[in-house]
Amino acid sequence: MAQLLAAAARARARVNHGRWIADCPRPYCANAVKLDPRQPVFHCAGEGGCQMIAEVEWPGDADGIWQALLERPVPTTRNWYPPGHDEAVRLGIPHGQSVADLRAEHREHDDQLAV
Ligand SMILES: [Zn+2]
Known part of the structure; x- marks a missing residue:
């Protein structure tokens, strides 16, 4: 049972204001x-x-996610949640975004600036 709990309780990496956290x-x-990027143990x-x-x-694509977020000039806008993350679901904000999703979101914000 203890082993089962340990296996289930994994810390999920996410990006918050330009930092990887869990x-x-x-x-x-x-x-x-x-x-730290790719840190194996929480x-x-x-x-x-x-x-x-x-x-x-x-x-799996942590490096791609990070690169896409670095294209955003404002560090507080660099955020990413794994799919189904409790906090993102509760707040109704995007989660499980792909690199393409992040770039599309970024372009959308740039378009708003241009208007
Ligand atoms: Zn704790």
């Missing part, structure tokens, strides 16, 4: 931790951290 997968722990460290250790789930 939310702690432990229920009721609202901590989020900054990640540690809910620091003040307020529950010290949980979990595997990090990275998107």
Whole structure:
């Protein structure tokens, strides 16, 4: 059972304001931790951290997502959620976007500037 829980509790990498982070997968722990690209293990460290250790789930095209987001001049607009991420679903904002989706969104915003 403990092993089953450990396997299920994976920290999902996402981009928040131009940084890779992951939310702690432990229920009721609202901590989020900054990640280095491709960091394999999540540690809910620091003040307020529950010290949980979990595997990090990275998107297959993390580098492409990152490159697409770097094309955005404003760091706070560099955001990406994995598919079905709780917070994105709750807030009604895009999740599981492909690199093409991100570029399309970027172009849409540029078009608004041009109007
Ligand atoms: Zn935690």
